[in-house]
Amino acid sequence: MSDVDLRAEQYENCREAGDILAQVRDEAAERVEVGTNYLELTEWVEERIDELGGNSAFPLNISVDHEAAHGAAGIDDDRTIGEEMVKLDIGVHIDGWLADTAITVDFTGNDDLLAAAEDALDAAVDTVEAGVHTGEIGAAIESAIDGYGYNPVVNLTGHGLGHWDQHVSPNIPNREVSQGTELDVGDVVAIEPFATDGTGKVSEGSREEIYALEREGTVRNRAARQALDQITEEFRTLPFATRWLDGSRPEMALRRLQRQDIVHGYPVLKEEDGRLVSQKEHTVIVTGDGCEVTTR
Ligand code: MN
Numbered sequence: 001m002s003d004v005d006l007r008a009e010q011y012e013n014c015r016e017a018g019d020i021l022a023q024v025r026d027e028a029a030e031r032v033e034v035g036t037n038y039l040e041l042t043e044w045v046e047e048r049i050d051e052l053g054g055n056s057a058f059p060l061n062i063s064v065d066h067e068a069a070h071g072a073a074g075i076d077d078d079r080t081i082g083e084e085m086v087k088l089d090i091g092v093h094i095d096g097w098l099a100d101t102a103i104t105v106d107f108t109g110n111d112d113l114l115a116a117a118e119d120a121l122d123a124a125v126d127t128v129e130a131g132v133h134t135g136e137i138g139a140a141i142e143s144a145i146d147g148y149g150y151n152p153v154v155n156l157t158g159h160g161l162g163h164w165d166q167h168v169s170p171n172i173p174n175r176e177v178s179q180g181t182e183l184d185v186g187d188v189v190a191i192e193p194f195a196t197d198g199t200g201k202v203s204e205g206s207r208e209e210i211y212a213l214e215r216e217g218t219v220r221n222r223a224a225r226q227a228l229d230q231i232t233e234e235f236r237t238l239p240f241a242t243r244w245l246d247g248s249r250p251e252m253a254l255r256r257l258q259r260q261d262i263v264h265g266y267p268v269l270k271e272e273d274g275r276l277v278s279q280k281e282h283t284v285i286v287t288g289d290g291c292e293v294t295t296r
């Protein structure tokens with residue numbers, strides 16, 4: 001296969017992942033109600049992605065109210081959605097080519113906060129074309145959110161999407177910055193504004209339900225070795241849930257891998273003032289005169 005064919009195939013896979021993901025996101029959002037069970041929603045999303053011919057690129061993130069990201073269902077999780085601001089962040093891949101999207105479903109009555117994230121994403125997507133500086137995208141996000149009297153979450157960013165790699169450069173800031181870089185034709189990037197009525201900074205909580213491989217390594221314990229084999233073959237460096245591991249004691253296997261720094265966790269990220277956070281995210285392919293949104 002020539003380089004050109006390979007590249008064409010890459011974009012076809014990105015587009016297919018985006019199509020599947022857009023459908024699953026919209027269907028999942030319809031299923032979110034007060035009382036919806038985290039685990040049931042998560043399993044439904046995973047099965048639906050599978051049915052449509054995709055693969056989960058990371059566990060469904062369900063983050064509510066002041067949680068901005070990395071909330072997810074654990075094993076035997078019996079939590080349900082309350083009268084909250086609910087962010088669903090979902091990823092699909094086809095042969096490691098990724099699409100990443102997020103939507104907010106609100107039961108708190110803060111329509112403006114929801115609109116701020118939505119408008120910020122629209123404004124950001126409008127700026128994207130080959131040669132645009134990432135700081136300019138951030139400025140569009142910041143200005144749209146500021147127009148509502150809210151703040152962007154400044155220590156969360158959008159990101160490039162690589163092959164089997166969910167976070168590659170460049171970062172797409174959620175505010176105006178002078179450092180940064182220019183986007184090129186063919187870049188695949190996820191843009192994800194977060195809006196809040198707090199100061200706009202998140203920090204790590206204690207709960208962790210999402211993990212990823214940190215480095216290669218060897219472990220003596222049999223269960224940990226089996227888990228590591230599964231991780232390196234099935235998920236590679238993509239994030240995964242404890243629930244996805246085979247074996248009878250996945251939590252113990254995971255703890256061993258974490259202790260040896262072979263696997264790292266993603267703690268839930270919370271707005272520092274405990275204020276509400278909204279989010280919206282799309283994946284785009286940069287073109288000469290604009291961009292193609294794969295997750296619309
Ligand atoms: Mn995402």
Ligand code: MN
Nearest residue numbers: 100190192281
């Ligand atoms: Mn993302």
